[in-house]
Amino acid sequence: MRALRLHGDRDLRLEDIPEPPPPAPGEVRLRMRGIALNHIDVWGWRGMAFAQRQLPICVGVEAVGEIVALGEGVEGWTVGDRVAPYGAQTCGVCRACREGRDNLCENVSGIMGFHIDGFAREFVNQKARLMVRVPEAVSTEDAACAAVTFSTVEHMLFDNAKLQPGETILVQAGGSGIGTIAIKQAKALGCTVIATAGDDEKCAKAQALGADHVVNYSEKNFASVARRVTNKRGVDVVFEHVGASTWSGSLLALCLGGRLVTCGSTSGVSAETNLMMIFQRQLHIFGSFGASMRNVADGLAKMAGGMTPVLDRVVPLEDFRDGLDRLESRRVFGKIVVTI
Numbered sequence: 265m266r267a268l269r270l271h272g273d274r275d276l277r278l279e280d281i282p283e284p285p286p287p288a289p290g291e292v293r294l295r296m297r298g299i300a301l302n303h304i305d306v307w308g309w310r311g312m313a314f315a316q317r318q319l320p321i322c323v324g325v326e327a328v329g330e331i332v333a334l335g336e337g338v339e340g341w342t343v344g345d346r347v348a349p350y351g352a353q354t355c356g357v358c359r360a361c362r363e364g365r366d367n368l369c370e371n372v373s374g375i376m377g378f379h380i381d382g383f384a385r386e387f388v389n390q391k392a393r394l395m396v397r398v399p400e401a402v403s404t405e406d407a408a409c410a411a412v413t414f415s416t417v418e419h420m421l422f423d424n425a426k427l428q429p430g431e432t433i434l435v436q437a438g439g440s441g442i443g444t445i446a447i448k449q450a451k452a453l454g455c456t457v458i459a460t461a462g463d464d465e466k467c468a469k470a471q472a473l474g475a476d477h478v479v480n481y482s483e484k485n486f487a488s489v490a491r492r493v494t495n496k497r498g499v500d501v502v503f504e505h506v507g508a509s510t511w512s513g514s515l516l517a518l519c520l521g522g523r524l525v526t527c528g529s530t531s532g533v534s535a536e537t538n539l540m541m542i543f544q545r546q547l548h549i550f551g552s553f554g555a556s557m558r559n560v561a562d563g564l565a566k567m568a569g570g571m572t573p574v575l576d577r578v579v580p581l582e583d584f585r586d587g588l589d590r591l592e593s594r595r596v597f598g599k600i601v602v603t604i
């Protein structure tokens with residue numbers, strides 16, 4: 265079968281590898297249909313954590329597939345069902361897993377495509393426990409964005425920041441995969457959305473998605489804009505994932521008692537924090553990573569209801585590398601989906 269494997273720093277190869285054995289008890293065999301690209305793919309491709317990984321490794325953390333065979337004891341699934349497989353191999357027995365909060369698993373084997381073989385291959389054996397059904401109304405390309413992207417936004421906005429109708433939210437990098445979904449989610453809830461983006465074209469697109477205010481952060485100070493737009497009060501919630509280059513401004517943009525939720529640091533992992541501001545202004549900072557199984561299901565239900573992810577482009581497996589290039593250089597608006 266065809267598989268896309270990473271052999272070293274930026275060394276991705278499309279190659280033939282043996283098909284997996286028949287699915288073990290509790291597993292299904294998936295015919296993979298699509299992969300959505302994420303920043304963790306870029307990090308892995310650039311050589312992050314090579315010391316802890318065995319190479320070559322099959323890439324791809326976020327995917328959609330179709331069941332082609334069932335292992336012993338698998339119930340509730342049939343051949344032909346489309347599923348979004350979870351992006352990590354969790355233990356299933358720790359307290360967090362038993363409660364469906366797999367992103368807090370205490371004995372996780374690894375993130376797919378990063379620590380352990382991922383989904384960019386024709387066939388994968390997957391634990392039936394670690395997948396969510398794709399509703400009929402959801403396209404395969406959109407479903408490829410469910411297990412990591414859409415669910416991460418669900419988890420950030422609703423489990424962590426507890427975004428409420430009528431609140432004002434600052435969405436950093438509103439043209440990114442998660443940023444575009446955050447804009448849609450917040451608008452659907454009835455929030456006022458301020459979105460940042462790196463150029464005027466992305467700003468215009470973010471506005472077309474529903475953002476009430478857009479800021480080209482390469483030209484304007486987004487924290488000042490956020491204060492002006494809210495009559496100096498500041499925003500209730502900041503949706504962060506840019507990191508070093510936006511961190512202090514994101515904190516400055518918050519209202520008294522405001523909440524910042526972050527799931528990433530694409531511009532760098534270290535930033536200065538004014539601690540006096542944290543306690544005097546009584547700010548809340550939430551770290552968010554991945555999502556629960558329920559978040560994945562909720563995201564797919566929203567897609568079925570019409571809140572679809574924004575797709576930058578859909579490309580064949582051969583162009584996976586080109587997709588990573590585009591993601592790394594921020595030449596995307598929304599998600600890049602690779603078909604298999």
Ligand SMILES: [Zn+2]
Pocket residue numbers: 354355356357358359360361362368369370371372
């Ligand atoms: Zn666990």
